[in-house]
Amino acid sequence: MTAKLSGRVEAEGGADWLVLERRLPGDQRRSWQALTESTLLDRFIGRWEGDPSSGEVSFFMTAEGSTEASSYRIIECTAPGKLVVESDFMGSVWHLALTLDESADGSLLRFAQRLGEGIELAEIGPGWEYYLDRLLAVESGGTVDSIRWDDYYPSPGYQALKG
Template structure:
């Protein structure tokens, strides 16, 4: 069974769900996995538009081939170190961010989502575990379909719900 690897930590007084993954690769290579649309689509979805405008449309194609676009505001982009942005889901908008730290052993990805009051950490946590493991599989050249959703949800639901702020 897949184990919980996330934590909830306060950053600037607000709870953030934090997950990490390590890669035997450069930060620049992992940055591309997270920001280049055709590489991103291998494990979660694609974006369209001009990032220089400050917004792009994101399509979560891993959930559906005909996914509806979600506007994403780019708040911070410091390649290959840090990225932050907000989805446009109104009161339920998500603030997502990641940081890459490279050392002699490779690169550590720290991924975070600021949690809004009342959000269901019991489904959000397993979801990000699943997608980040798909990222690892894609980066390693493996078939992302080998990462099975049923290994994450509902298996990790209660453990993540226990982390709720």
């Protein structure tokens, strides 16, 4: 099985962004917890350590078995609707913006990563699709076991998508 491409490139604030959306079954507050509480985040991607009020946390990508932390700066955190963070990662700055909106049947997550030098859509797009589908699986009461990396990468759709 090959996962569907759901990302798109949007121009915003003078930059191009990779944007992906997922409709989560929980209300906005529940979805916010899934994205910001370390133990809940660890179910599908990784955990953070530190004091968020300091403006920075250490993030461990436990889904990949990583024992090394990446430092993430918290640019904006407005519960339960918006989280903006950035990190120096793999030789470039990763700027990530998550927004949650309440909807009649749960909440709508809009995940965006600013594109720039050293950030390749063909590399990051499939990864975010994979992790967001893992989030959707656990939030829907399932497990991440059915979400297989090989169904996401490589992605001909992301190789063709240009910013």
